[in-house]
Amino acid sequence: MAVIGCGLIGSSVIRAAREAGVVGEVAVADLSEAHRKRIVELGYADTVTGDVAEAVAGADLVVFAVPVLAMGEAARAAAGALKPGATVTDVGSVKGSVAEALSEALSADSVFIVPGHPIAGTEHSGPEAGFAELFQNRWVILTPEAREDAAYLEAVDRLAEFWRALGANVERMDTGHHDLVLAVTSHLPHLIAYNIVGTAADMEQVTRAEVMKYSAGGFRDFTRIAASDPTMWRDVFVANREAVLEILGRFTEDLQALSRAIRWGEADKLYDLFSRTREIRRGIIAAGQESPEPNFGRDRGKH
Numbered sequence: 337m338a339v340i341g342c343g344l345i346g347s348s349v350i351r352a353a354r355e356a357g358v359v360g361e362v363a364v365a366d367l368s369e370a371h372r373k374r375i376v377e378l379g380y381a382d383t384v385t386g387d388v389a390e391a392v393a394g395a396d397l398v399v400f401a402v403p404v405l406a407m408g409e410a411a412r413a414a415a416g417a418l419k420p421g422a423t424v425t426d427v428g429s430v431k432g433s434v435a436e437a438l439s440e441a442l443s444a445d446s447v448f449i450v451p452g453h454p455i456a457g458t459e460h461s462g463p464e465a466g467f468a469e470l471f472q473n474r475w476v477i478l479t480p481e482a483r484e485d486a487a488y489l490e491a492v493d494r495l496a497e498f499w500r501a502l503g504a505n506v507e508r509m510d511t512g513h514h515d516l517v518l519a520v521t522s523h524l525p526h527l528i529a530y531n532i533v534g535t536a537a538d539m540e541q542v543t544r545a546e547v548m549k550y551s552a553g554g555f556r557d558f559t560r561i562a563a564s565d566p567t568m569w570r571d572v573f574v575a576n577r578e579a580v581l582e583i584l585g586r587f588t589e590d591l592q593a594l595s596r597a598i599r600w601g602e603a604d605k606l607y608d609l610f611s612r613t614r615e616i617r618r619g620i621i622a623a624g625q626e627s628p629e630p631n632f633g634r635d636r637g638k639h
Contacts, residue, residue: 338363338395340388340410342375343565344457345427346401347466350380352502355468365391366463374463389417397498400426400438405571407434411441418447423491425452429518429568430575431479431511444481448491451479453514454504455522459563472503479511519579524587526569527580529561 337359339346346364353359363383366372375384385391392398392414402410407426418424424447428434435451442449456474458465476499480492496506509517536547536555547555573580597605 337361337397337399338365338392339381339399339401340365340391340414341400341402341406342366342371342381342463343401343461344465345454345470346399347375347378347380347463348456348468348470349399349401349427349454349466349502351466351468352471353498354380356501356503358498358501359397363391363395371463378463388413392419392422393417394419396422397495398422398424400424400428403568403571404428404430404434404575408437408441411438415442418442420446421448421487423448423450423495425450425478425495427452427454428575429453429522429572431477431514433575435479435481435511439481444483448488449481450492450495451511452495452499453477453479453518454499455518456504457564459560461565461568469503471499474504476504476506477514478506478508479514480508515576515579516582519576519583523572523576523580524583526561526564527573527584529558530569532558533562 337350337353339350339362342350342364350359350362350364354362361383362381363385364372364375364381365385365388366375367386369386372384372386375381383391388410396419398414398418400407400410407428411424414424424438424442426434426438428451431451431453435449438449438451454471454474454476456470458470478492478496478499481488483489492508496508499506532555539547594606594609596602597609
Protein backbone atom coordinates (compact mmCIF):
# COMPACT_ATOMS: atom_id res chain seq x y z
CA MET A 337 0.00 0.00 0.00
CA ALA A 338 1.16 3.50 -0.80
CA VAL A 339 -0.28 6.44 1.13
CA ILE A 340 0.21 9.88 -0.36
CA GLY A 341 -0.07 12.49 2.39
CA CYS A 342 0.27 11.31 5.96
CA GLY A 343 -1.88 13.45 8.23
CA LEU A 344 -4.65 12.25 10.53
CA ILE A 345 -6.47 10.08 7.97
CA GLY A 346 -3.42 8.80 6.10
CA SER A 347 -1.64 7.76 9.28
CA SER A 348 -4.83 6.20 10.67
CA VAL A 349 -5.29 4.14 7.50
CA ILE A 350 -1.76 2.79 7.92
CA ARG A 351 -2.15 2.05 11.63
CA ALA A 352 -5.56 0.38 11.15
CA ALA A 353 -4.39 -1.67 8.17
CA ARG A 354 -1.29 -2.81 10.08
CA GLU A 355 -3.39 -3.80 13.09
CA ALA A 356 -5.89 -5.65 10.90
CA GLY A 357 -3.10 -7.48 9.09
CA VAL A 358 -4.34 -6.54 5.62
CA VAL A 359 -1.16 -4.91 4.27
CA GLY A 360 2.39 -6.06 3.79
CA GLU A 361 4.77 -3.31 2.78
CA VAL A 362 3.72 0.31 3.31
CA ALA A 363 5.21 3.29 1.46
CA VAL A 364 4.47 6.90 2.34
CA ALA A 365 5.04 10.04 0.30
CA ASP A 366 4.71 13.41 2.01
CA LEU A 367 5.99 16.77 0.80
CA SER A 368 6.67 18.00 4.33
CA GLU A 369 10.18 17.26 5.53
CA ALA A 370 8.99 17.61 9.13
CA HIS A 371 6.23 15.06 8.48
CA ARG A 372 8.67 12.63 6.86
CA LYS A 373 11.02 12.88 9.83
CA ARG A 374 8.15 12.22 12.23
CA ILE A 375 6.88 9.25 10.19
CA VAL A 376 10.34 7.70 10.34
CA GLU A 377 10.40 8.24 14.11
CA LEU A 378 6.96 6.63 14.49
CA GLY A 379 8.14 3.65 12.46
CA TYR A 380 4.89 2.60 10.79
CA ALA A 381 6.06 2.83 7.16
CA ASP A 382 8.68 0.75 5.35
CA THR A 383 9.49 3.52 2.86
CA VAL A 384 9.22 7.25 3.52
CA THR A 385 9.90 9.67 0.67
CA GLY A 386 9.05 13.06 -0.74
CA ASP A 387 8.70 11.53 -4.22
CA VAL A 388 5.17 10.39 -5.08
CA ALA A 389 6.31 8.26 -8.01
CA GLU A 390 8.81 6.41 -5.82
CA ALA A 391 6.12 5.67 -3.22
CA VAL A 392 3.51 4.28 -5.63
CA ALA A 393 5.87 2.10 -7.66
CA GLY A 394 4.74 -1.51 -7.24
CA ALA A 395 1.84 -0.70 -4.90
CA ASP A 396 -1.37 -2.73 -5.22
CA LEU A 397 -3.38 -0.06 -3.40
CA VAL A 398 -2.71 3.68 -3.57
CA VAL A 399 -4.49 5.98 -1.14
CA PHE A 400 -4.39 9.72 -1.82
CA ALA A 401 -4.79 11.51 1.52
CA VAL A 402 -3.92 15.05 0.46
CA PRO A 403 -6.21 18.13 0.52
CA VAL A 404 -8.84 17.87 -2.21
CA LEU A 405 -7.44 20.69 -4.36
CA ALA A 406 -4.07 18.91 -4.40
CA MET A 407 -5.49 15.59 -5.66
CA GLY A 408 -4.91 16.35 -9.33
CA GLU A 409 -1.28 17.34 -8.85
CA ALA A 410 -0.58 14.31 -6.67
CA ALA A 411 -2.24 11.96 -9.16
CA ARG A 412 -0.26 13.42 -12.06
CA ALA A 413 2.95 12.89 -10.10
CA ALA A 414 1.99 9.24 -9.58
CA ALA A 415 0.63 8.49 -13.05
CA GLY A 416 3.77 7.24 -14.76
CA ALA A 417 4.83 4.95 -11.92
CA LEU A 418 1.55 3.20 -11.06
CA LYS A 419 1.49 -0.57 -11.27
CA PRO A 420 -0.93 -1.85 -13.96
CA GLY A 421 -4.04 -3.15 -12.23
CA ALA A 422 -3.48 -1.11 -9.06
CA THR A 423 -6.49 0.23 -7.19
CA VAL A 424 -6.38 3.98 -6.67
CA THR A 425 -8.59 5.64 -4.08
CA ASP A 426 -8.68 8.75 -1.91
CA VAL A 427 -10.08 9.96 1.41
CA GLY A 428 -11.36 13.40 0.39
CA SER A 429 -14.53 14.94 1.77
CA VAL A 430 -15.61 16.04 -1.72
CA LYS A 431 -16.11 13.48 -4.44
CA GLY A 432 -17.25 15.21 -7.65
CA SER A 433 -14.15 17.33 -8.21
CA VAL A 434 -11.82 14.65 -6.87
CA ALA A 435 -13.23 11.94 -9.14
CA GLU A 436 -12.78 14.30 -12.09
CA ALA A 437 -9.20 15.14 -11.09
CA LEU A 438 -8.25 11.48 -10.69
CA SER A 439 -9.82 10.40 -13.97
CA GLU A 440 -8.13 13.25 -15.85
CA ALA A 441 -4.69 12.44 -14.40
CA LEU A 442 -4.79 8.65 -14.56
CA SER A 443 -5.52 6.08 -17.24
CA ALA A 444 -8.62 4.04 -16.46
CA ASP A 445 -7.27 1.42 -18.88
CA SER A 446 -4.35 0.59 -16.59
CA VAL A 447 -5.59 1.24 -13.03
CA PHE A 448 -8.89 1.00 -11.16
CA ILE A 449 -10.03 4.40 -9.85
CA VAL A 450 -12.45 4.11 -6.92
CA PRO A 451 -12.93 7.45 -5.10
CA GLY A 452 -13.74 7.11 -1.40
CA HIS A 453 -14.48 9.07 1.75
CA PRO A 454 -14.14 7.76 5.31
CA ILE A 455 -16.50 9.83 7.45
CA ALA A 456 -14.25 9.90 10.47
CA GLY A 457 -11.82 12.32 12.00
CA THR A 458 -10.85 14.56 14.87
CA GLU A 459 -9.73 18.17 15.10
CA HIS A 460 -6.10 17.03 15.25
CA SER A 461 -3.73 16.73 12.31
CA GLY A 462 -0.29 15.45 11.44
CA PRO A 463 1.35 11.98 11.31
CA GLU A 464 1.16 11.51 15.08
CA ALA A 465 -2.60 12.25 15.18
CA GLY A 466 -3.63 8.95 13.61
CA PHE A 467 -4.88 5.91 15.53
CA ALA A 468 -6.05 2.46 14.45
CA GLU A 469 -9.54 2.71 15.94
CA LEU A 470 -10.56 5.82 13.97
CA PHE A 471 -12.72 3.93 11.48
CA GLN A 472 -14.42 1.54 13.90
CA ASN A 473 -18.19 1.58 13.19
CA ARG A 474 -17.81 4.67 10.98
CA TRP A 475 -19.06 4.95 7.43
CA VAL A 476 -16.87 4.90 4.37
CA ILE A 477 -18.60 6.03 1.18
CA LEU A 478 -17.27 4.75 -2.13
CA THR A 479 -18.28 6.49 -5.36
CA PRO A 480 -17.25 4.04 -8.10
CA GLU A 481 -17.10 4.99 -11.75
CA ALA A 482 -19.98 3.95 -14.01
CA ARG A 483 -18.27 0.77 -15.19
CA GLU A 484 -19.66 -2.73 -15.38
CA ASP A 485 -16.57 -4.73 -16.38
CA ALA A 486 -15.85 -7.61 -14.05
CA ALA A 487 -12.28 -6.57 -13.22
CA TYR A 488 -13.39 -3.11 -12.09
CA LEU A 489 -16.29 -4.43 -10.02
CA GLU A 490 -13.90 -6.88 -8.37
CA ALA A 491 -11.57 -3.99 -7.49
CA VAL A 492 -14.46 -2.06 -5.94
CA ASP A 493 -15.45 -5.10 -3.88
CA ARG A 494 -11.84 -5.62 -2.80
CA LEU A 495 -11.56 -2.00 -1.63
CA ALA A 496 -14.85 -2.32 0.27
CA GLU A 497 -13.50 -5.41 2.04
CA PHE A 498 -10.32 -3.51 2.89
CA TRP A 499 -12.33 -0.82 4.66
CA ARG A 500 -14.50 -3.39 6.43
CA ALA A 501 -11.33 -5.03 7.72
CA LEU A 502 -10.46 -1.64 9.27
CA GLY A 503 -13.79 -1.73 11.13
CA ALA A 504 -15.80 0.55 8.86
CA ASN A 505 -19.26 0.23 7.37
CA VAL A 506 -19.25 0.73 3.59
CA GLU A 507 -21.85 2.46 1.42
CA ARG A 508 -21.81 3.22 -2.30
CA MET A 509 -23.37 6.26 -3.96
CA ASP A 510 -22.85 8.60 -6.88
CA THR A 511 -20.58 11.61 -6.49
CA GLY A 512 -23.28 14.28 -6.76
CA HIS A 513 -25.42 12.71 -4.06
CA HIS A 514 -22.40 12.30 -1.80
CA ASP A 515 -21.45 15.95 -2.12
CA LEU A 516 -24.98 17.13 -1.33
CA VAL A 517 -25.31 14.83 1.70
CA LEU A 518 -21.92 15.88 3.08
CA ALA A 519 -22.74 19.54 2.52
CA VAL A 520 -25.58 19.03 5.03
CA THR A 521 -23.93 16.72 7.52
CA SER A 522 -20.35 18.00 7.55
CA HIS A 523 -19.51 21.03 5.44
CA LEU A 524 -22.24 23.40 6.64
CA PRO A 525 -21.68 22.50 10.34
CA HIS A 526 -17.98 23.29 9.93
CA LEU A 527 -18.80 26.57 8.20
CA ILE A 528 -21.13 27.53 11.06
CA ALA A 529 -18.50 26.56 13.63
CA TYR A 530 -15.79 28.61 11.96
CA ASN A 531 -18.15 31.57 11.74
CA ILE A 532 -19.53 31.51 15.29
CA VAL A 533 -16.08 31.08 16.85
CA GLY A 534 -14.79 33.91 14.67
CA THR A 535 -17.72 36.09 15.73
CA ALA A 536 -17.02 35.43 19.40
CA ALA A 537 -13.35 36.25 18.91
CA ASP A 538 -14.24 39.55 17.21
CA MET A 539 -16.68 40.78 19.85
CA GLU A 540 -15.06 43.88 21.30
CA GLN A 541 -17.25 43.94 24.40
CA VAL A 542 -16.23 40.42 25.44
CA THR A 543 -12.56 39.74 25.95
CA ARG A 544 -10.96 36.59 24.61
CA ALA A 545 -10.25 35.50 28.16
CA GLU A 546 -13.94 35.72 29.02
CA VAL A 547 -14.92 33.73 25.95
CA MET A 548 -12.60 30.92 27.04
CA LYS A 549 -13.38 31.19 30.74
CA TYR A 550 -17.15 31.08 30.43
CA SER A 551 -17.44 28.69 27.48
CA ALA A 552 -20.50 26.48 27.81
CA GLY A 553 -20.59 22.99 26.34
CA GLY A 554 -22.14 24.14 23.06
CA PHE A 555 -19.46 26.73 22.37
CA ARG A 556 -16.72 24.27 23.31
CA ASP A 557 -18.06 21.83 20.71
CA PHE A 558 -17.94 24.61 18.12
CA THR A 559 -14.32 25.39 19.01
CA ARG A 560 -13.41 21.72 18.63
CA ILE A 561 -14.82 21.66 15.12
CA ALA A 562 -13.31 25.05 14.28
CA ALA A 563 -9.87 23.76 15.25
CA SER A 564 -9.84 21.42 12.24
CA ASP A 565 -7.14 21.62 9.57
CA PRO A 566 -7.59 25.00 7.80
CA THR A 567 -6.00 23.86 4.53
CA MET A 568 -8.28 20.86 4.25
CA TRP A 569 -11.42 22.84 4.94
CA ARG A 570 -10.45 25.74 2.67
CA ASP A 571 -10.18 23.20 -0.15
CA VAL A 572 -13.47 21.49 0.77
CA PHE A 573 -15.49 24.69 0.50
CA VAL A 574 -13.89 25.70 -2.79
CA ALA A 575 -14.25 22.22 -4.30
CA ASN A 576 -17.84 21.66 -3.15
CA ARG A 577 -19.05 25.24 -3.55
CA GLU A 578 -22.23 24.44 -5.48
CA ALA A 579 -23.64 21.97 -2.97
CA VAL A 580 -22.52 24.08 0.01
CA LEU A 581 -24.14 27.23 -1.40
CA GLU A 582 -27.36 25.34 -2.11
CA ILE A 583 -27.57 24.06 1.46
CA LEU A 584 -26.39 27.39 2.89
CA GLY A 585 -29.26 29.14 1.06
CA ARG A 586 -31.79 26.76 2.59
CA PHE A 587 -30.18 27.17 6.02
CA THR A 588 -30.32 30.98 5.72
CA GLU A 589 -34.04 30.83 4.93
CA ASP A 590 -34.66 28.57 7.93
CA LEU A 591 -32.58 30.85 10.14
CA GLN A 592 -34.66 33.85 9.08
CA ALA A 593 -37.85 31.95 9.95
CA LEU A 594 -36.37 31.12 13.36
CA SER A 595 -35.46 34.76 13.88
CA ARG A 596 -39.06 35.80 13.18
CA ALA A 597 -40.36 33.19 15.65
CA ILE A 598 -38.08 34.57 18.37
CA ARG A 599 -38.93 38.18 17.53
CA TRP A 600 -42.68 37.56 17.74
CA GLY A 601 -42.52 35.25 20.74
CA GLU A 602 -43.92 32.28 18.85
CA ALA A 603 -43.14 29.77 21.57
CA ASP A 604 -45.04 26.89 19.99
CA LYS A 605 -43.00 27.13 16.77
CA LEU A 606 -39.77 27.14 18.75
CA TYR A 607 -40.85 24.16 20.84
CA ASP A 608 -41.89 22.18 17.76
CA LEU A 609 -38.53 22.82 16.08
CA PHE A 610 -36.52 21.92 19.17
CA SER A 611 -38.57 18.73 19.68
CA ARG A 612 -38.04 17.67 16.07
CA THR A 613 -34.30 18.29 16.14
CA ARG A 614 -33.98 16.44 19.45
CA GLU A 615 -35.16 13.32 17.65
CA ILE A 616 -32.30 13.66 15.18
CA ARG A 617 -29.83 13.41 18.05
CA ARG A 618 -31.59 10.34 19.38
CA GLY A 619 -31.51 8.79 15.92
CA ILE A 620 -27.74 9.33 15.64
CA ILE A 621 -27.26 7.59 19.00
CA ALA A 622 -29.55 4.75 17.96
CA ALA A 623 -27.51 4.32 14.77
CA GLY A 624 -24.37 3.85 16.85
CA GLN A 625 -22.68 6.99 15.56
CA GLU A 626 -22.50 8.64 18.99
CA SER A 627 -22.89 7.70 22.64
CA PRO A 628 -25.57 9.15 24.93
CA GLU A 629 -23.13 10.08 27.71
CA PRO A 630 -22.56 13.77 28.44
CA ASN A 631 -19.33 14.86 26.79
CA PHE A 632 -18.07 18.31 27.63
CA GLY A 633 -14.94 18.10 25.49
CA ARG A 634 -13.91 14.96 23.65
CA ASP A 635 -11.83 12.28 25.32
CA ARG A 636 -8.36 13.01 24.03
CA GLY A 637 -7.20 9.41 24.72
CA LYS A 638 -5.68 8.07 21.53
CA HIS A 639 -6.60 11.23 19.65
